[in-house]
Amino acid sequence: MGRVYNFSAGPAVLPEEVLKEAAEEMLDYKGTGMSVMEMSHRSKAFQEILDDAEADLRELLHIPDNYKVLFLQGGAHQQFAMIPMNLMKHKVADYIVTGQWAKRAYQEAQKYGKANKIASSEDKTFSYIPDCSDLPVSDDADYVYICENNTIYGTKFKTLPNTKGKLLVADVSSCFLSEPMDVSKYGVIYGGVQKNVGPAGMVITIIREDLITEDVLPGTPTMLTYKTHADAGSLYNTPNCYCIYMCGKVFKWLKKQGGLEAMKQYNEKKAKILYDFLDGSALFQGTVVPKDRSLMNVPFVTGNDELDARFIKEAAAQGFVNLKGHRSVGGMRASIYNAMPIEGVEKLVEFMKKFEEENR
Numbered sequence: 001m002g003r004v005y006n007f008s009a010g011p012a013v014l015p016e017e018v019l020k021e022a023a024e025e026m027l028d029y030k031g032t033g034m035s036v037m038e039m040s041h042r043s044k045a046f047q048e049i050l051d052d053a054e055a056d057l058r059e060l061l062h063i064p065d066n067y068k069v070l071f072l073q074g075g076a077h078q079q080f081a082m083i084p085m086n087l088m089k090h091k092v093a094d095y096i097v098t099g100q101w102a103k104r105a106y107q108e109a110q111k112y113g114k115a116n117k118i119a120s121s122e123d124k125t126f127s128y129i130p131d132c133s134d135l136p137v138s139d140d141a142d143y144v145y146i147c148e149n150n151t152i153y154g155t156k157f158k159t160l161p162n163t164k165g166k167l168l169v170a171d172v173s174s175c176f177l178s179e180p181m182d183v184s185k186y187g188v189i190y191g192g193v194q195k196n197v198g199p200a201g202m203v204i205t206i207i208r209e210d211l212i213t214e215d216v217l218p219g220t221p222t223m224l225t226y227k228t229h230a231d232a233g234s235l236y237n238t239p240n241c242y243c244i245y246m247c248g249k250v251f252k253w254l255k256k257q258g259g260l261e262a263m264k265q266y267n268e269k270k271a272k273i274l275y276d277f278l279d280g281s282a283l284f285q286g287t288v289v290p291k292d293r294s295l296m297n298v299p300f301v302t303g304n305d306e307l308d309a310r311f312i313k314e315a316a317a318q319g320f321v322n323l324k325g326h327r328s329v330g331g332m333r334a335s336i337y338n339a340m341p342i343e344g345v346e347k348l349v350e351f352m353k354k355f356e357e358e359n360r
């Protein structure tokens with residue numbers, strides 16, 4: 001089998017062009033005579049890779065000058081702890097729990113202070129985004145936390161919550177760079193890159209400068225203090241050099257596609273093909289309230305576990321892989337990140353139609 005259509009939720013599909021470029025540069029990166037994997041993070045060649053990556057990301061997201069970009073390790077899970085450790089000055093924070101990842105973050109924050117769950121959609125297996133226009137935001141909350149796109153459940157905040165003047169912190173792991181964002185509306189934005197941006201092993205945090213201080217919770221390790229990394233330009237310790245290099249290539253690829261506005265249009269067109277089919281299908285159903293549907297993660301079911309399992313197996317044999325849904329939802333999930341070509345979704349829908357005809 002050649003390259004498959006990979007619908008994995010993460011680590012996930014990367015642009016083929018980027019992979020080919022990386023392959024070409026594997027043994028000799030731009031005349032340095034070595035791979036980026038072998039290069040000192042203090043070298044001039046690597047500093048250029050890092051600087052370019054940051055500059056391109058700033059351009060793509062129109063990141064204001066008073067925000068820092070940090071390339072960190074420890075994944076999104078580490079941010080679940082770093083956020084309260086660095087931001088919970090009054091030891092109070094409000095969490096909107098719209099899925100398993102938001103719940104993990106909420107649970108982690110409880111270790112450091114009073115984390116309040118001010119809204120949740122757990123009553124209906126996280127299949128919708130609660131109304132966040134008038135929530136009981138705590139007077140002394142240091143921030144309000146959301147997971148903007150819920151990878152497992154396939155929901156997305158289409159409007160940001162009314163935080164009543166409090167700082168907004170968002171986990172954007174699974175919608176990062178899928179469409180434009182107004183960075184100035186957030187205090188902190190972070191995303192694990194292994195879904196829409198690059199290989200696993202790094203998280204990018206975009207944080208407003210005034211939030212980067214030495215005034216962190218007592219006992220916060222040096223490595224978990226944002227100031228450490230901001231002051232060192234993400235080079236306090238050895239970073240994930242190869243991942244930064246790959247993300248930088250993806251940023252350049254995104255710029256070539258026309259930037260995030262163009263990506264949004266492409267992603268909308270792509271997701272519509274699948275959602276339109278699900279809406280008309282007598283066999284498959286989407287599991288999310290239509291107005292809250294994600295452009296990136298599309299869960300669906302037949303309602304029959306055996307049939308779901310057969311579908312996943314037959315789809316894989318045809319080159320449509322990693323369609324199994326998360327164990328907490330069951331059924332299927334197609335993750336259709338930036339790098340999934342529209343043909344991948346068109347062909348998947350063709351296959352679903354055929355499967356439906358054969359199994360009516």
Ligand SMILES: Cc1ncc(COP(=O)(O)O)c(C=O)c1O
Nearest residue numbers: 075076077101151171173174192
């Ligand atoms: C939205 C979201 N947040 C957090 C995580 C956890 O990321 P990590 O494994 O990088 O800690 C994931 C997926 O793995 C995710 O989809």
